[in-house]
Amino acid sequence: MKLYFAPLEGITTYIFRNAFNRIYGHVDKYFAPFIFPSENSPISSREQKDINPDNNTGINLVPQILTCRSNCFTKAANEIHAMGYNEINLNLGCPSGTVCAKGAGAGFLKDPSALQRFLDDIYTFAAAENLKISVKTRIGFDDPGEFPALLEIFNAFPVSELIVHPRIRSVFYKGEPRKEYFLYALEHSNNPLVYNGNIFTCSDYSDLLSSAGSSIDTIMSGRGLISDPSLADKLKGYTTDTDPTKFIRLHDTIYQGYREILSPDINVLYKMRELWTYWQTLFDGKEREIKQLMKAKKYEDYEENAYRIINFMNRQKDHPAYEKSVSRCLNDIKEKVSEMI
Ligand SMILES: Cc1cc2nc3c(=O)[nH]c(=O)nc-3n(C[C@H](O)[C@H](O)[C@H](O)COP(=O)(O)O)c2cc1C
Incomplete structure (x- = not known):
C-alpha cells in the first residue's frame, strides 16, 4: 500500500514535515497545505518558504493550490514548477466559509460548468508545461448525490490522482465518511484514486479494505498520522506499538x-x-x-x-x-x- 500525508493548514508545516520524515518516515508523499494565489502575488513569502526545496530535503512533496481562477492557478503553478516540482494538487475540498464564498475549495463544486472550464484551462496549460495535476475533492457541496456528475467531469481530464474525501462541505470533518461514494468512484473513475478520511488506526484501514475488496492501494491520512505518529509504521507492518x-x-x-x-x-x-x-x-x-x-x-x-x-x-x-x-x-x-x- 501507498500512504500519503494529508495537508493540514498551520500544522503540517515544513518544520513538522522534516521532523516527521526524519524520525518516522514510511510516508510515500506529503501534500503541502494550500497556497491561495492572488492576481498580484501568486505565492506569498511564507508559502514559498514552506515549499522551498531546500526546506524539504529528502521529502516527496506535492504543493497544493486553492483557487477558482485559472490565471491565478497557472501563475502560481509556473512558480512552483520553476522550483523543481512536477506535480501540483488542486484543492476542491476546503470547507471554510470565506473560501467557499469566493467560489473556491469545496465552494467550486457548486458550479460544475465553471469547474469544467477551469479544468479545461489548467489541463491545457499542464500538457504544454509537462506538469501533472492531481485533485483533492469532496463528494459534493450540499448533497453527495452531486458526486456522479462531478466524477464524470473529472473523468474527462488526465487527473494524475483523484483524492476523494467522501464528505460534503457542510459536515466539515465531522461524522463518518460516506465510503459508499468512494466505492462508486472505484467503479466509475477513469483516473487513479486515493481514499482520504478517518483512518486513525489499523482497524480503520482494514475496515476500509473489507468494504472495498482489495482494490484500494493508496490512502491519505492527516489527523490519524498526527494523533498517532506511529500510524505509518503500524499500517506498513513495521511495528504494533507507539514508540x-x-x-x-x-x-x-x-x-x-x-x-x-x-x-x-x-x-x-x-x-x-x-x-x-x-x-x-x-x-x-x-x-x-x-x-x-x-x-x-x-x-x-x-x-x-x-x-x-x-x-x-x-x-x-x-x-x-x-x-x-x-x-x-x-x-x-x-x-x-x-x-x-
Ligand atoms: C485544521 C485542518 C487544516 C486543513 N488544511 C487543509 C489544506 O490546507 N488542504 C487540504 O487539502 N486539506 C486540508 N485539510 C483537510 C485534510 O487534508 C483531510 O482531508 C481531512 O482532515 C480528512 O482526512 P483525515 O481524517 O485523515 O484527517 C485540513 C483539515 C484540518 C482539520
Whole structure:
C-alpha cells in the first residue's frame, strides 16, 4: 500500500514535515497545505518558504493550490514548477466559509460548468508545461448525490490522482465518511484514486479494505498520522506499538524547530498547543496536565507540563528534560516547605 500525508493548514508545516520524515518516515508523499494565489502575488513569502526545496530535503512533496481562477492557478503553478516540482494538487475540498464564498475549495463544486472550464484551462496549460495535476475533492457541496456528475467531469481530464474525501462541505470533518461514494468512484473513475478520511488506526484501514475488496492501494491520512505518529509504521507492518522514544524526538525536534523561527514564546506555544489537541489522545489520564500545558505562556511552564505528560508515556528517566522537570518540582516543593516552617 501507498500512504500519503494529508495537508493540514498551520500544522503540517515544513518544520513538522522534516521532523516527521526524519524520525518516522514510511510516508510515500506529503501534500503541502494550500497556497491561495492572488492576481498580484501568486505565492506569498511564507508559502514559498514552506515549499522551498531546500526546506524539504529528502521529502516527496506535492504543493497544493486553492483557487477558482485559472490565471491565478497557472501563475502560481509556473512558480512552483520553476522550483523543481512536477506535480501540483488542486484543492476542491476546503470547507471554510470565506473560501467557499469566493467560489473556491469545496465552494467550486457548486458550479460544475465553471469547474469544467477551469479544468479545461489548467489541463491545457499542464500538457504544454509537462506538469501533472492531481485533485483533492469532496463528494459534493450540499448533497453527495452531486458526486456522479462531478466524477464524470473529472473523468474527462488526465487527473494524475483523484483524492476523494467522501464528505460534503457542510459536515466539515465531522461524522463518518460516506465510503459508499468512494466505492462508486472505484467503479466509475477513469483516473487513479486515493481514499482520504478517518483512518486513525489499523482497524480503520482494514475496515476500509473489507468494504472495498482489495482494490484500494493508496490512502491519505492527516489527523490519524498526527494523533498517532506511529500510524505509518503500524499500517506498513513495521511495528504494533507507539514508540515513546520516537515520540519524544518528534516533540523535541518540532519544538526546537519552531523556537528557531518564531518569536515571541507565545507564538511557538500556539503551534505546540495545536499539536497537543491531536496528541492528547495518546495520554489518557493526563487531562489535568494537558489543561495546564494549554494555558502555558512561557517555555518553562510549557516544558514542565509537556515532559511530565511525555514521561508518563515513557517513564524515560534519563531524558535531560525529564531531569530538569523533576528538579524543578523538587525545588518547588523545597520552597513551599521552607515557606511553611
Ligand atoms: C485544521 C485542518 C487544516 C486543513 N488544511 C487543509 C489544506 O490546507 N488542504 C487540504 O487539502 N486539506 C486540508 N485539510 C483537510 C485534510 O487534508 C483531510 O482531508 C481531512 O482532515 C480528512 O482526512 P483525515 O481524517 O485523515 O484527517 C485540513 C483539515 C484540518 C482539520
